[in-house]
Amino acid sequence: MSLSTSDASRSVGVVTRKAFFVSDSTGITAETLGSALLANFPGVVFRRHTVPFVxxxxxxxxxIRDIEAAQAGGAxxxxxxxVKSPEILREFESSGAVVIDLLGGHLRELEAALGSTASEQLGQFHGVGDIERYFARMRAVEYAIEHxxxxxxxALDIADVIIVAPSRCGKTPTTMYLALQYGLLVANYPLTDDDFPSDGLPAPVSRFVDKCFGLTTTPLxxxxxxxxxRPSSTYASLAQCTLELRRAEDLYRRNRVPFLNSSTKSVEEMSAVIMQSMRLRS
Amino acid sequence: MSLSTSDASRSVGVVTRKAFFVSDSTGITAETLGSALLANFPGVVFRRHTVPFVxxxxxxxxxIRDIEAAQAGGAxxxxxxxVKSPEILREFESSGAVVIDLLGGHLRELEAALGSTASEQLGQFHGVGDIERYFARMRAVEYAIEHxxxxxxxALDIADVIIVAPSRCGKTPTTMYLALQYGLLVANYPLTDDDFPSDGLPAPVSRFVDKCFGLTTTPLxxxxxxxxxRPSSTYASLAQCTLELRRAEDLYRRNRVPFLNSSTKSVEEMSAVIMQSMRLRS
Structure with a gap:
């Protein structure tokens, strides 16, 4: 007799729980905060399911039908x-699942602190100002693709920041994240072997040294x-990587270009460090 | 005698408060959830300040020195x-500011639900698996730029989704968001006047009609x-916009391409709708 998946996981002592991220909007906040909370329980395997626009x-x-089906199968x-509506929240609470309300309690704390009642209007995010934010992000993404x-x-002269680094250190995803999330104008420029005989930054960006931010990583x-x-290329060899990174870091130091090591950082973390270092965050 | 800014705002009944988003990581969750909460108090003007990596x-x-300076100036x-560390959180609580702890209470709820104690280790996000997520996002962003x-x-055949729409309906930012946030392979293709004499989708994407998702917006x-x-161009005229959008919507309907109106939606909302419609979200 073969074990079912859940029997098999129980037999090696792994606990599996189903986590639902439920939102009356995109679900991004529920997913992000929920995942951050779940990361504190490394002994439990969570099967995640995001449901937006509830x-x-x-x-x-x-x-709730899906939740009940999940509960019927085990834990x-x-x-x-x-979810802002108390009525919808009550539906979930009556389902028998554990409900972590990421908004309600905090809204009541805020009401107390501000001495005013939370507005009942939903969808506050679509008011005036949205189109400005939209323009800014669209312009920033197009700028990032072009540069x-x-x-x-x-248009390097209007860049908020120019990310410089050897190939594959994470320039492009970080650039896009800063553009999309914050509407910043971010260019990026590769450092290649040609740039290293010189002590200065590559000619096209050397005029803008104050806007430059460097990335490095570990050779491995x-x-x-x-x-x-490019599997098994010289380009990918440990020797070549070691050399390029050492030269890049020398270049950053000589030119007082702030830099960070991307090897243990997520795109979000790199973006936050860059904004802090370049004073781009209010 | 001229009024100072804060006197002036008080005189017209506008309340200004300073909001700090403080995090031991990037601050993105604090900023996102905090802003969603603040949006419920439209009568208050909040000056926002994000401080990551505390x-x-x-x-x-x-x-706290900045917080005290802000409090000295008024409300x-x-x-x-x-912030995971109780010690750091206590520092903030002793500053006299209102502290909304977005993690601690929920962690205790989860501990009760799971019957286990939250791990004390910080930075759970940098474990194994990160490099896989990083590869996926990097590949997706590069795919999005190329397509x-x-x-x-x-490589349209490996796309998870192909967004089609007339120029300026929001294809590019939505594409990048899906790539960066979810590692999805997203191409986008413009609908131009040349495509409209025909009843079908443009030839290059017509083979992949099942992957297509359309965008529309309002002519205005x-x-x-x-x-x-392009200020004052035919391209930007209300007549041209009305015509292109009507033709695009006809094309979507004839080819059973799901579509959404982007005019009142943020990039995040569009992405969530697309993933839900194309069943790209687990």
């Missing part, structure tokens, strides 16, 4: 909710990432 | 904290966005 009682009941489900990997020098990690792109 | 008591004390500050605006057809909004790029 903004009616009928919609909630649909989700209780956990629901992380960013990716040194492809264009057209760089080699691993480059093997993804 | 992971020592000394670091907390630096921030009390509000601190939204995603932006119909520039390349090289499209005209506004196009005027940003």
């Amino acid at each position: 903004d009616t009682v009928a919609g909630a009941r649909n989700v 209780g489900a956990i629901v992380f909710a960013t 990716d990997d040194g492809q264009s020098m057209r 990690r760089l080699s691993q990432v480059r093997h993804e792109r | 992971d020592t008591v000394a670091g907390a004390r630096n921030v 009390g500050a509000i601190v939204f904290a995603t 932006d605006d119909g520039q390349s057809m090289r 909004r499209l005209s506004q966005v196009r005027h940003e790029r």
Whole structure:
């Protein structure tokens, strides 16, 4: 007789729970905060399911059917909710699942602190100002695409920051994140072997040294990432990676370009460090 | 005698409060959830300040000096904290500001639900698996840049979704968001006047109709966005925008391409709708 999956996991002592991220909007906040909370329980395996746009009682009941199905299969489900309507929240609470209300309690704390009542209007995010934010992000993403990997020098003078680094250190994803999330104008420029005989930054960006931010990583990690792109090439060899990173770091130091090691950092973390270092965050 | 800014704002009944988003990590969760909470108090003007990487008591004390300066200038500050260390949190609580602890209470709820204690280790996010997520996002961003605006057809067959729409309906930012946030392979393809005599989708994407998702918007909004790029052009005229959008929507309907109206939606919301519609979210 073969074991079912859940029997098999129980037999090696792994606990599996189902986590639902439920939201009356995109679900991004529920997912992000919920995942951060779950990361504190490394002994439990969570099967995650995000359900956005649950903004009616009928919609909630649909989700509850899935929750009940999950609970029938074993351990209780956990629901992380960013749902403003008390009525919808009550539906979830009556489902028997553990409901972590990520909004309600904090809203009451804020009401007390501000001495005023939270507005009942939903969807406050779509008011005036949205189109400005939208323009800013759209412009920033287009700027980032145009100025990716040194492809264009057209408008470096208006860049908020220019990320410089050897190939595969994380320039492009970090650039896009800063553009999309914060509407910043971010260019990036590759450092290649050609740039290293010189003591200065590559000519196109050397005028803008104050806008430059460098990335480095560990030779092992760089080699691993480059093997993804070109397996068994000189480009991906540990020797080449070691050399390029040492030269890049020398270049940053000589030119007082702030830099960070991307090897243990997520794109979000790199972006936060860059904004802090370049004083781009209010 | 001229009024100072705060006197002036008090005189018209506007309340200004300072909000600090404080985190031992990037601050993104504190900022996102904190802003969602503040949006419920439209009568209050909040001056926002994000402080990431506050992971020592000394670091907390630096921030508290800023908080105290803000409080000296008028109304009390509000601190939204995603800080795991109880010691650091206590520092903030002793500052006299209102502290909204976005993690601690929920961690205790989870401990009760799971019957286990939250791990004390910080930085759970940098474990194994990170490099896989990093590869996926990097690949996705590069794929999105390569396949932006119909520039390349090289690998449309491996796309998770192909966004089609007339120029300026929001294809590019939505594409990048899906790539960066979820590691999805997203191409986008413009619908131009040339495509409309035909009843089908443009030839390069017609083979992949099942992967297509359309965007539309309102003529007024499209005209506004196009005027940003080319003021007073035919391209930006209300007549041209009305025509293109009507034809695009007809094309979507005839080919059973799901679509959404982007005019009142943020990039995050569009992404969530697309993932839900195309069943790309677990």
